[in-house]
Amino acid sequence: MEETDWRFKIAHREAWIGVGLALFNFIWWFGFAYGLGSRPVEEYSYIFGLPDWFFYSCVVGFLLICVLVIVIVKFFFTEVPFDEEEEIR
Amino acid sequence: MNYAVLVPMLAFLVIIFFIGYWSSRKLSASSNFISDYFLGGRELGGFVLAMTMVATYGSASSFLGGPGTAYTMGFGWVLLAMAQVVTGYFVLMILGKKYAIMARRYKAVTMIDFLKARYNSTIVVLLSAFSIIVFLFSAMAAQWIGGARLVESLTGLSYNSALFLFAISVLVYVTIGGFRAVALTDAVQGAVMLVGTLVLLIAVIIAGGGIPNIVNDLINENPNLVTPYGADGNLTTAYVSSFWILVGVGVVGLPQIAVRAMSYKNSRSMHRALIIGTIVTGFIMLNMHLIGVFARPVMPGIEIGDKVIPLIALETLPPWVAGIVLAAPMAAIMSTVDSLLLLVSSSIVKDVYLNYIKPDATMKTIKRISFGVTGILGVIVFLLALNPPELLIFLNLFAFGGLEAAFIWPIVLGLYWKWGNKYGAIASMATGIFSYIAIHFYNIEYGNLFGVHTVTVPVLLSLAAFIAFSLLINRKAYQYNIIK
Numbered sequence: 001m002e003e004t005d006w007r008f009k010i011a012h013r014e015a016w017i018g019v020g021l022a023l024f025n026f027i028w029w030f031g032f033a034y035g036l037g038s039r040p041v042e043e044y045s046y047i048f049g050l051p052d053w054f055f056y057s058c059v060v061g062f063l064l065i066c067v068l069v070i071v072i073v074k075f076f077f078t079e080v081p082f083d084e085e086e087e088i089r
Numbered sequence: 090m091n092y093a094v095l096v097p098m099l100a101f102l103v104i105i106f107f108i109g110y111w112s113s114r115k116l117s118a119s120s121n122f123i124s125d126y127f128l129g130g131r132e133l134g135g136f137v138l139a140m141t142m143v144a145t146y147g148s149a150s151s152f153l154g155g156p157g158t159a160y161t162m163g164f165g166w167v168l169l170a171m172a173q174v175v176t177g178y179f180v181l182m183i184l185g186k187k188y189a190i191m192a193r194r195y196k197a198v199t200m201i202d203f204l205k206a207r208y209n210s211t212i213v214v215l216l217s218a219f220s221i222i223v224f225l226f227s228a229m230a231a232q233w234i235g236g237a238r239l240v241e242s243l244t245g246l247s248y249n250s251a252l253f254l255f256a257i258s259v260l261v262y263v264t265i266g267g268f269r270a271v272a273l274t275d276a277v278q279g280a281v282m283l284v285g286t287l288v289l290l291i292a293v294i295i296a297g298g299g300i301p302n303i304v305n306d307l308i309n310e311n312p313n314l315v316t317p318y319g320a321d322g323n324l325t326t327a328y329v330s331s332f333w334i335l336v337g338v339g340v341v342g343l344p345q346i347a348v349r350a351m352s353y354k355n356s357r358s359m360h361r362a363l364i365i366g367t368i369v370t371g372f373i374m375l376n377m378h379l380i381g382v383f384a385r386p387v388m389p390g391i392e393i394g395d396k397v398i399p400l401i402a403l404e405t406l407p408p409w410v411a412g413i414v415l416a417a418p419m420a421a422i423m424s425t426v427d428s429l430l431l432l433v434s435s436s437i438v439k440d441v442y443l444n445y446i447k448p449d450a451t452m453k454t455i456k457r458i459s460f461g462v463t464g465i466l467g468v469i470v471f472l473l474a475l476n477p478p479e480l481l482i483f484l485n486l487f488a489f490g491g492l493e494a495a496f497i498w499p500i501v502l503g504l505y506w507k508w509g510n511k512y513g514a515i516a517s518m519a520t521g522i523f524s525y526i527a528i529h530f531y532n533i534e535y536g537n538l539f540g541v542h543t544v545t546v547p548v549l550l551s552l553a554a555f556i557a558f559s560l561l562i563n564r565k566a567y568q569y570n571i572i573k
Contacts, residue, residue: 005570011187015505018182022175026333033168038318041308044315049300051315054164058171062371069178069367077358077382082189 007080016078021072024066032057094403095244097412098419101281102258105423108274138277139365141428142180142346143373147450152282153159153235156376156381157394163314163385165324167378169528170279174374175337176346177367183341184350187504189359191569192351199432200344200500202352207503210511211445218440220495221344222433226470228276228488229429233259233474235395236422242399243415252474257328258466259427275424278417283369285417288381289398292405293380297387306386314385320560331541334548335490342497343489345428345505430470434463487525490544493522497548498555506559509564513559521551 036044037053047055132262188203195206205214236259237252244251297303307314318324340346353359366371377398382402384391391397398418402411438459441451450458498521499514524547530541539546 007190008187010183014185018179022338025175033317041312049304054412058168062174065174066368070364073360073363077360080186080191083107
């Protein structure tokens, strides 16, 4: 039987979270930019002076990702030792 | 000469020197020179780690070229630039803990050490050392030229004297301080970038009479400027999205970034770096590119993109503030250059010389050679930058995307896919580099293949090559665990 280092399980899970977050980030960014931005310019509305597609895609998108990263790191990431000696201790 | 601008910039350089000197004293007291000089002794904390990644990544292009393009293209280019937010967390989450654990177990100091231990193959090592030396050397020379141009336009010195000033400042502290000096000065430079961009953004908004006013001016000039499709409507959805590979997720494969993911002290500093890195990268990118767009109505008619940021800073800020703010792109260029310099010299000293020429070199010899090679490389880059040859400019085109196509799968799949082996790695690197060059020429001749950036197809081809060759030749599962 193959014995898997317990730290690798954590590392693998966190790498998948990274992939998921990037995917979500892309969909949000793409959806608002091209969903709202493909309308004619006359129909744009403006938030804080910025075109709405840009505001949601880039400004809100960026802030949301920051919040998500903080939440994920604080609540879903586990601290593990990197050195082999620490593991034995 | 513009002393009011020059004095704050010189003060900034002096501070950077001081930090380099201070960390060199720490270096001479250390017991493990190699690991300390090239990796900072694996003890970077979260803030320094985040800043060194941001500063290494944010180069002349994000501070001069990018905003310059945003000036011509409008909001569409800011949208494209925001693909870079993903690098702030993606690199550390993907390489993350497993890379840190494996790097320590292999006692890896460079990215090539990691590949060497994982694939156990001389060809992989030499192929990677070769691509790093050739591509990054050219990338570094290009940054070096950018740095000299910036000093030139600010001070009124001749290009050659500006280059000399720039070269001396970079060389002195890289040579004496090594990675720790580079990482620490990166942290200071990152902080300067952060504050500098915010100050400049506010100044530009005030000069333009507020955001609604600026956006109105843009619409009156050309409504396309406020759409996601660029001033001429030629930024297609596919093209802009493919930048997610080039400047987003593909960055995992860049050696200068990957090496930083093995330098953190513990998982707590990695966690902090994740948060700080994401916030700082996004903040700087958003600000810088918005400055580029907003500068258009404030200062119409700037022809050369690279000059937008220096000109708008000199226009909207009092001279001494402009000096401090313009230290930001200067900082970005310097920090990119010195990390690349260190990486190229580590490839020569650590990966080629110590591995194959003289494995039993004494500590004293290694020290002398490390300083020597770093110094000589600097002199060569200086001489090349005085009168850049065609070949250099040509190679620089491949530096970013070419390295990503070559390294992304050998690193990522080497870390997570047990079936990956050296045949897969070699095939993947060769496919990545050659298809990148081939598609580059195709795109110049016939327009972008599938309407996406050059990097997209080679990244997919090298993935296919990695999987196919790993499974077909000598298939064997890699043992990640220590055999007890």
